[in-house]
Structure formats: structure tokens, C-alpha cells
Amino acid sequence: xSASTRDSGVRGAGRMAGVLAPVLTPFxxxxxxxxxxxxxxxxWLLDQGCAGLAIFGTTSEANSLSVDERERLLEQILAxxxxxxxxxxxxxxxxxxxxxxxxRAAVRAGCAGALVLPPFYYKSVSDDGLFRSxxxxxxxxxxxxxxxxxxxxxxxxxxxxxxxxxxxLLAAYPRxxxxxKDSSGDMENTRAMIARFGGSGFDVFAGSERFLxxxxxxxxxxxxxxxxxxxxxxxARLYREWRSPxxxxxxxxxxxxxxxxxxxxxxxxxxxxxxxxxxxxxWRTVRPPLVPVAExxxxxxxxxxxxxxxxxxxxxx
Amino acid sequence: xSASTRDSGVRGAGRMAGVLAPVLTPFxxxxxxxxxxxxxxxxWLLDQGCAGLAIFGTTSEANSLSVDERERLLEQILAxxxxxxxxxxxxxxxxxxxxxxxxRAAVRAGCAGALVLPPFYYKSVSDDGLFRSxxxxxxxxxxxxxxxxxxxxxxxxxxxxxxxxxxxLLAAYPRxxxxxKDSSGDMENTRAMIARFGGSGFDVFAGSERFLxxxxxxxxxxxxxxxxxxxxxxxARLYREWRSPxxxxxxxxxxxxxxxxxxxxxxxxxxxxxxxxxxxxxWRTVRPPLVPVAExxxxxxxxxxxxxxxxxxxxxx
Numbered sequence: 001x002s003a004s005t006r007d008s009g010v011r012g013a014g015r016m017a018g019v020l021a022p023v024l025t026p027f028x029x030x031x032x033x034x035x036x037x038x039x040x041x042x043x044w045l046l047d048q049g050c051a052g053l054a055i056f057g058t059t060s061e062a063n064s065l066s067v068d069e070r071e072r073l074l075e076q077i078l079a080x081x082x083x084x085x086x087x088x089x090x091x092x093x094x095x096x097x098x099x100x101x102x103x104r105a106a107v108r109a110g111c112a113g114a115l116v117l118p119p120f121y122y123k124s125v126s127d128d129g130l131f132r133s134x135x136x137x138x139x140x141x142x143x144x145x146x147x148x149x150x151x152x153x154x155x156x157x158x159x160x161x162x163x164x165x166x167x168x169l170l171a172a173y174p175r176x177x178x179x180x181k182d183s184s185g186d187m188e189n190t191r192a193m194i195a196r197f198g199g200s201g202f203d204v205f206a207g208s209e210r211f212l213x214x215x216x217x218x219x220x221x222x223x224x225x226x227x228x229x230x231x232x233x234x235x236a237r238l239y240r241e242w243r244s245p246x247x248x249x250x251x252x253x254x255x256x257x258x259x260x261x262x263x264x265x266x267x268x269x270x271x272x273x274x275x276x277x278x279x280x281x282x283w284r285t286v287r288p289p290l291v292p293v294a295e296x297x298x299x300x301x302x303x304x305x306x307x308x309x310x311x312x313x314x315x316x317x
Numbered sequence: 318x319s320a321s322t323r324d325s326g327v328r329g330a331g332r333m334a335g336v337l338a339p340v341l342t343p344f345x346x347x348x349x350x351x352x353x354x355x356x357x358x359x360x361w362l363l364d365q366g367c368a369g370l371a372i373f374g375t376t377s378e379a380n381s382l383s384v385d386e387r388e389r390l391l392e393q394i395l396a397x398x399x400x401x402x403x404x405x406x407x408x409x410x411x412x413x414x415x416x417x418x419x420x421r422a423a424v425r426a427g428c429a430g431a432l433v434l435p436p437f438y439y440k441s442v443s444d445d446g447l448f449r450s451x452x453x454x455x456x457x458x459x460x461x462x463x464x465x466x467x468x469x470x471x472x473x474x475x476x477x478x479x480x481x482x483x484x485x486l487l488a489a490y491p492r493x494x495x496x497x498k499d500s501s502g503d504m505e506n507t508r509a510m511i512a513r514f515g516g517s518g519f520d521v522f523a524g525s526e527r528f529l530x531x532x533x534x535x536x537x538x539x540x541x542x543x544x545x546x547x548x549x550x551x552x553a554r555l556y557r558e559w560r561s562p563x564x565x566x567x568x569x570x571x572x573x574x575x576x577x578x579x580x581x582x583x584x585x586x587x588x589x590x591x592x593x594x595x596x597x598x599x600w601r602t603v604r605p606p607l608v609p610v611a612e613x614x615x616x617x618x619x620x621x622x623x624x625x626x627x628x629x630x631x632x633x634x
Contacts, residue, residue: 031413031453058438063411063412063436063438063439064411064412064413064436064438064439065412065414066384066412066414066415066418067383067384068414069412069414094380094381094411095380095381095382095383095386096348096381096604096605097382097383097385097386098383101383118606119380119381119605119606120438121375121380121381121437121473121474122380122381122473122606122607123472123473123475125606125607126606126608128608129605129606129607129608130605130606132605132606132608133605133606136348136605155440156438156439156440157438158440158475159606287413288413288436288446288447288449288450288453289435289436289439289442289443289446289447289449289450289476290439290442290446291443291445291446291449
């Protein structure tokens with residue numbers, strides 16, 4: 001794979017590569033999703049250099065949305081004219097019919113991919129059971145346009161995606177299984193997945209920009225990272241310039257912003273930062289069980305970021 | 318509270334007490350819920366002495382069902398003439414709108430209660446966030462007939478219900494918050510919850526019949542237990558006779574059956590046992606990510622139970 005193919009944000013046969021933002025979902029005062037604010041943020045993220053949008057990820061509070069709400073938002077963003085080829089849709093739910101319904105909706109809409117959590121209520125489930133889950137989704141969706149990215153996020157889902165499971169899935173569904181997002185926080189796992197499966201056109205995305213440079217050096221496809229909601233241009237720049245002499249310095253600068261964000265619960269912190277730089281306090285709203293960042297902690301975060309010269313140009317409308 | 322009130326299976330103002338079965342959900346070969354088989358099993362459980370049915374619990378694979386599927390099954394069991402006053406409905410989902418929708422459906426149907434998991438995708442959430450979750454459900458359902466039982470099952474949900482959270486909820490919603498199911502597996506926690514909250518008409522159910530006698534001696538309301546799907550009469554008998562001289566011996570006999578069931582994954586094991594004693598192999602089907610018990614292990618389980626004189630009289634149709 002050439003650097004130029006990567007730089008175009010497209011990998012292999014129409015495959016996504018680069019930096020994807022798991023887009024925050026804004027809510028109104030009644031806690032309903034706020035589609036116009038959301039679509040505005042989506043456009044800003046693409047303008048800032050994101051290769052794509054991973055809508056309905058963990059950072060999107062997607063597991064706090066009903067299936068109806070996710071379907072409706074997908075319809076709205078498509079109706080607004082956002083290119084489905086830039087969308088990877090989070091579709092993994094606890095219940096098989098929900099995962100099938102959302103995955104089918106994404107594929108039929110022409111989206112670039114579906115990012116699929118394993119069913120995560122029951123714990124200590126076997127790879128046999130997880131294989132059956134993903135196999136049922138692939139077979140019941142029954143569409144050879146499906147690009148499925150498996151979502152490995154054991155710190156939250158608790159149920160993970162093992163190499164043995166991936167091997168079985170790739171053997172059975174080499175076309176549908178397109179890659180994974182590794183949010184284990186363990187670069188050794190990311191490296192091992194790339195080394196074992198990367199050669200066959202399986203695209204591994206790091207789950208945090210902390211691992212972007214290491215992931216690209218190992219042969220990975222990019223990252224899908226919460227921080228891209230607020231720091232997209234700098235993260236996308238490192239993706240473009242990862243072979244440049246200052247790549248390590250760029251990575252260090254990204255890590256400093258990430259560390260500031262992580263001093264609070266990340267999703268409310270990101271919403272606080274967007275609210276501040278957009279001049280739009282409504283962005284602070286989160287759905288339960290999350291709670292907003294306390295006012296004083298949010299102010300401290302903004303002060304720290306501003307002190308680093310951080311900004312979100314073009315966000316204020 | 319008198320023993321006779323308990324014995325009637327009704328506690329306080331129409332409150333549920335005794336042994337409740339979290340009813341297994343049978344599936345057809347296409348993995349769709351099989352309502353006729355399910356309703357037959359529900360009737361058998363009531364005939365065997367269960368005070369009520371906790372439909373859509375963990376044992377029911379309810380988190381593998383869509384909201385539509387749960388609503389449809391609830392409609393079907395009511396249409397079949399099962400008394401809603403015997404039903405406690407599992408309604409807790411990750412997404413607030415889903416929990417509200419199911420809880421509302423249960424209350425409007427006149428069900429005895431709603432058994433509500435906390436939202437369980439996000440981990441390490443605050444009691445503030447959980448309080449907001451339950452408060453939104455109670456307020457948006459907005460029906461003073463709601464009897465909410467909080468479902469504490471940290472080994473699976475990972476997100477639990479603390480005493481501090483309960484205190485806040487009871488202070489804010491003393492009428493709606495009716496009790497809890499404690500599936501922590503920790504009798505000390507159950508005792509502490511009864512001691513702290515039991516006096517105010519808050520009903521604590523153990524999550525396993527292993528703790529039935531200890532729970533009743535501590536002043537609890539009964540148990541909601543997976544094993545009641547296969548061993549209901551003996552568990553219900555201990556509930557009725559917990560003050561009798563042979564209560565400890567009855568508890569020991571219950572524990573032996575439970576131990577046999579726990580040598581395999583419990584839900585598939587229960588389905589295997591029902592399939593065997595009903596003479597109905599279709600009962601073995603589970604939804605992914607669960608997998609059926611291996612044939613040889615299932616046979617060994619049946620042999621062990623049969624050797625103990627275990628049976629399921631009246632189940633075979």
C-alpha cells in the first residue's frame with residue numbers, strides 16, 4: 001500500500017483510512033438528539049481533515065440512544081447531503097435484531113462501514129458464541145457491500161475480540177470483515193493484530209491518537225479517536241506527515257492535549273470543550289448515566305488547553 | 318409483616334413476595350422468540366407455586382431481545398390471560414428511551430412491577446448519573462402505579478446499585494421505589510440492604526435460592542432465581558416452610574440442585590434440563606452470544622439430577 005493511497009483517505013478497494021472522529025451527539029434540554037447541531041459538527045470535522053466520521057461510537061453516547069434514534073439520525077445526516085462514503089456507523093448492540101437492523105440500514109445507505117461491538121451484556125462468553133453473533137449479522141444482512149470493523153474495547157464492553165475469533169471470522173467472511181478498532185489501550189495488542197492480520201487487507205485503527213504514530217509505523221490504517229472531536233486538524237496532520245522528521249514532536253503535542261482531556265471523564269470533557277469554543281453552552285448536555293463536567297473543572301480544562309495555544313477555528317457559528 | 322401475608326405471595330399494598338422465576342425465553346430455529354412455548358412454561362411455573370414471573374430478566378436472555386420483541390411478548394402473555402398482577406417485567410436497557418418505553422408498557426398493562434437494570438454500557442459511572450437515569454425513568458413514566466425494583470447484578474452488568482444511591486432514590490421517590498433484586502452473590506450485602514432499607518417497605522429479593530433461607534430470616538421478601546425455571550416447587554416450598562424444623566435440610570437440597578446446574582453455563586444448562594424433562598429438544602436453542610450446552614455435558618447434568626430424584630412433573634405436554 002502506497003503512502004499516496006493512504007493520504008487520499010481511501011485504502012484498498014474503497015477502504016477507509018486515516019483519522020476518524022467518533023462524533024459527539026448533542027442533546028436538547030429534553031435529552032433528545034439535536035440533529036442540526038450534530039450535522040454542523042460533522043461538517044466541521046470533515047472540513048478539518050477527518051477522513052471519515054465514526055457516528056454512533058462510544059464517544060457518541062450511542063449506547064444511550066435507541067435504535068430508532070440512531071436510524072433517524074442516519075437518515076437526517078444523509079438527507080443533509082453528507083457523503084455516506086465518509087461514514088462508518090456504530091451498529092453493535094446487545095440484541096442481535098438491533099445489530100442486524102442498524103447494520104442493514106448502514107449498508108443500504110451506502111456507508112463506508114459498520115463498526116460493530118460484540119454483544120456486551122453477558123460476560124465470559126465463548127469465542128464460539130461471539131463467532132455466531134457476528135456470523136448471524138453478516139449472513140442476515142446478506143449484502144456483499146458490507147465492510148465490518150470489529151470493535152475491541154474491553155475496558156468498557158468487557159467483552160473483547162480475540163485473535164482466535166478474528167482468524168475464524170476472516171476465514172469464513174474474508175470480504176465482509178474489513179478491519180478493527182483496537183481500543184484496548186495496549187499498543188502491543190495493536191501491533192500483534194497488524195502483524196497477524198494486516199497483510200490480508202485487514203485494516204487496524206488505533207482507538208486513541210496516543211498510538212497513531214506507532215500504529216502507522218507498524219502498518220495500521222489510522223485511528224478512530226474521541227479527541228478528534230476537538231483536535232481534528234492536528235491529529236489529521238500527523239496522519240499525513242507521519243514520515244516527516246517532526247512526527248515524534250507532533251505526537252508529543254497530541255499527547256499533551258489528550259492528557260488534559262483525560263483529567264476528567266472524557267465524553268463530558270469533550271462536550272465542555274466544544275461548548276466553550278463554539279460559544280454554545282447547550283453542547284454540555286449529556287444523557288444519563290453520564291453527567292456534565294463540573295463548572296470549575298471545565299473552566300480549568302479550558303484554561304489549560306488555551307495555555308497550550310489550543311483552539312477550534314471555524315467552530316463558532 | 319405476618320407470615321400469612323407472605324404466604325399469600327402478596328406483601329404490603331399489593332406487593333409481590335415469594336419465589337419469582339426469571340422465565341427462560343424459548344427460541345425457534347430462526348432464533349425468533351417462541352411465544353406459545355414460553356406461555357406454556359409461564360403457566361407451569363405458576364402452577365408449581367411461583368408467586369410471580371420475572372419475565373425479561375438475565376436468565377430470559379432479555380438483553381438479547383429487541384424492545385419490540387419484549388413488547389410483543391408482553392402483549393402475547395396478557396392476551397393469553399396470564400394475570401399481570403403476577404408479572405414483574407425486566408425493563409432496564411442501556412438507552413433511556415428504551416427503559417422508559419418498556420417500563421411504561423409494563424405499568425400500563427397493570428403488571429406488578431418493573432425490574433430495572435442500571436444502564437450498563439458505560440462503566441465507572443457516578444451515583445449522580447445513575448440517580449438521574451432512574452429519576453428520568455420514574456418521572457417520564459409518570460404513573461403512580463409504578464413499582465420499581467432495582468436490579469443489582471454487578472457480576473454481569475458491572476454497574477451496581479449502592480446503598481447511597483438507594484437512599485437518594487427512596488428519599489425522592491418513596492412510592493415508586495419498591496425494592497431490589499440482589500444478585501451480587503454476597504449475602505452480607507443482602508443483609509445490609511434489608512437492615513438499612515427493609516423497614517420502610519422496601520422489599521429485598523435474593524438473586525439465588527442459595528440465599529433464600531438466610532434472606533427470609535433477615536426479613537427479606539423472597540428470591541428471584543434462575544433455578545426456579547426447573548426446580549420451582551421445592552424452592553416455593555422452602556419459602557412457605559422457612560420456619561419449619563427441616564428448613565435447613567430443604568435449603569441443602571436446593572443447593573445441591575443449584576450446584577449441579579452451575580457446573581455449566583447456567584442459562585444453556587437450564588434450557589437443556591427443560592428440553593429433557595419436557596421431551597422437547599427445541600428448548601435447547603439459545604441466542605448468540607450464548608451457546609447450547611455440549612451434548613455430553615448436558616447428558617451428565619440430567620443423569621446427576623435424575624440420580625437425586627429430581628423431576629419436573631407436569632412439564633411434558
